[in-house]
Every structure is written in C-alpha cells, then in structure tokens.
Amino acid sequence: MLGVLDTAKARVLAAESSLDLVEISTESDPPVAKILNHQKWLFQQKKAHAAKPPREKGARIQDVRMRAGISDTDYEVKAASVRRFLAEGSKVKVAVKFRSHEDATPEIADPLLKKVAADLSDIAVIESDPKPRGRSFVMTLAPAKSA
Template sequence: MESRDRERDSTRINERIRAREVRLIGADGAQLGVMSPEAALELAEEAGLDLVEVAAAANPPVCRIMDYGKYKYEEKKKKAGGKTKGSELKELKLRPGTDEHDLQFKLKQARRFLLEGDKVKVTVMFRGREMVHREHGYKQLDRVKELIGSLAATESPPRMEGRFLSMILVGNREEIARVKKVEAEAAKAAEAAAAQAPAREDAKPGPDAGETHA
C-alpha cells in the first residue's frame, strides 16, 4: 500500500531526495543553509520529523523539516474548501514500545478531544532500526482502536508516511451524545449528593438530645 501511495504522490521525501545538495529550512522556519541531503535527513531524524522537498525547481532544491503526514492532511483539508470547519485535528504521538500505562494516559487525552468534536490523528514514530519492525506500530494502532471502542471510527486507515505510521479517528456522534448524557447525569447526581450531605449532618441529634431536665 505504501508504494502505491507514493506512486500517486510526486513529492520527494527523506531517502527519495536525490539532489547533490539542498537548501534546508528548519521546522521552525529558520534557514539552516546548504548541505548534503544526507546531513539534512540526519537533522530531520533527530527532530523525529521528515525531510520534504518543497521547491524542486530551485537551485539547489529547497527542503524543509516537517511532519509530512500532518502537512498532507492540512493540504487536503484546504482543497476541500474548509468543509470540516469547526473541527480541529489533534495529534496523539506514540512509540512502538509505548507501555500500557502511558497508552492509557494518552487515550484519556484522545477521548477528551473526541468528546469535544475534534478528530484525532494517532501517530507511531519510528527511529533508526525500529523501521525494520513496523508490525509493532500496527499493533499499537490496533490496541488504540480496541480501547477507544465505539466512541470513534477510523476515517483514515493506518498508513506509512516516512518514519511515521498514522491513522485518523473521527468521533461517532451518537456514541458521543450518549457518553455526554451519562457524564452529565453522573455530575448532576454527584452535586445533589454533595448538597444533601450538610443537611444530613445538621439533622443528627446533638449529645444532649433526649435528656430530661428536672
């Protein structure tokens, strides 16, 4: 699937950049000068991002360090004419070795984003030799889908973009409405219980209650 996606995408990224030298722009927009594509790719890897050729016709070609998957999503959203206006794309970053405790913590964030009406891009970042075992990344995404359950559906299935394996989750409106209703009722019940607690304390008989005085 990755090879077919790249055939449709003419943008050169990472190892596909074949120029002898490139002019590099950092992730923050800073001009980092002219260097070999190998040196530029090393800087991108250190930042956990991609090296993307943004001006192939320039001499030398201009490359930028960025999250290519997120860049493509934003471009697609612009071309769609802002149909998804009002909904933001939040990102959840994992590693192939993210443990269950950290995963549960991050999923609380994802759940909150979905309940607020945002989409969530779940990304597994690979470094170095981790790319050899991409199946660990797919397992992480499968675990995320399992834990999120019916709260969200997969809008964009898992796909490799450079060293990033990503999928996009979109909230299930009916399930979100149900969860919000349950949470609102629970909060209301908790408030009512808290309000009744002082009243019960006041109703308790004092130490002299029931005594008869001569």
C-alpha cells in the first residue's frame, strides 16, 4: 500500500514494475487504483467463476394434459410420465381438457384427477387441489419429501 500518489507517479511505478495501473473505485475522493497484472487478474476472475457450482434451477413445472374420456392404456402412459417427472424432482401440472360439449359436465374431471393423485400418492403430494381453469380442470402435484 503506497498511500495517496499523483497519477503520473503511479503510472511510472506501474511501468517500472511491468504492471498495469487499474482504477478500482471512481466515486471515492481521491479515486482508488491498484498496480497489478490486469491479464492475470482477469484470468483468475474467470477461473474463480468457472469453479463455482452451477446455480440450481428453480422448481420446474412439467405439464401433462389428458382428455376427459381418456382410455385406460393412455391413462397408464400419462401416469408413467407423471411418475417419471416427479422422480426427477419436478412439479407436475395435470390438466384435464374439455372439448365442445364435455365442458357441460365438469364433474367427470374431478374423479380422474383424484385417481391420478391416488395412484401416485406414494411419490407425490397434492400441491393444489383440482380447480377449473377455462376449458380444463388443473391440479398440481409435487414430489413427496423422502424421509
């Protein structure tokens, strides 16, 4: 630490040492500067940034859509997809879509969504109960906490 120096004198000291004069803080009075190897400092910053673990992604929400009159085999395929998404740690939004006259009988969606929740109760918890949204009923499942 050299204290307060004239800019010209600081440049001469940096040149004699074959280093760079780098301004650290411009807002302070007098401005703060360091004598250092700027390329080496940049490399160290880049290396430190690369060594940090990647940031975790927020809870992803996967979307699985079913029709109100889904067949048993199609239901099993959709349930297997939901199970896989939950095993990966994602939340799953299960939607039962209605077409044309089906939206006149929304009560057929509730048992289907409850069946999904019951079939997956070993690995999932209901985060939001079945609710109507436009021309569909939606329920959100989250992975169960393993103890």
